[in-house]
Amino acid sequence: TMSIVTRETKETQIRVELVPGTGVARVDTGEPFLDHMLVALARYAALDLDVQARGDLRHHLIEDVAIVLGTAVAALAP
Numbered sequence: 001t002m003s004i005v006t007r008e009t010k011e012t013q014i015r016v017e018l019v020p021g022t023g024v025a026r027v028d029t030g031e032p033f034l035d036h037m038l039v040a041l042a043r044y045a046a047l048d049l050d051v052q053a054r055g056d057l058r059h060h061l062i063e064d065v066a067i068v069l070g071t072a073v074a075a076l077a078p
Contacts, residue, residue, distance in 0.1 A: 003075040005068045012055035012064040018072040021048030029053040034062055038069075 002019040025042035027035045029051060042049035051069070055061030 001076060003072040005072045005075065007064055007068045009060075009064065011057065011060040012053065014053045014055075014064050014068045015051070016065075016068045016072045017048075017050040018069070018076065019048045020046065020076065022046060023048070025049040025051075027051045029061060029065060030055075031058060031061060034065065038065075 002017065004015075004017050006016075007014045023043040023046045025039040025048070027038045027042075027049065029035055029038070030053070038049065038051055041047070051065065053061060053065050053068075055064060
């Protein structure tokens with residue numbers, strides 16, 4: 001099962017695709033440390049993850065990526 005979640009606000013544009021898999025990640029948020037942490041999460045959780053995100057402030061970007069990723073994970077749950 002694949003989960004695709006998007007969120008667009010005045011501050012951010014986020015798209016997450018998530019599927020149980022092998023830990024392959026393609027992440028582009030414009031924030032190197034956030035990208036690194038999302039790649040590590042995908043690797044160790046064995047999730048195939050695609051995150052494309054842009055935002056006006058780091059705070060808005062990180063917050064909204066977390067909201068969208070959490071929604072995508074919840075959608076995978078039975």
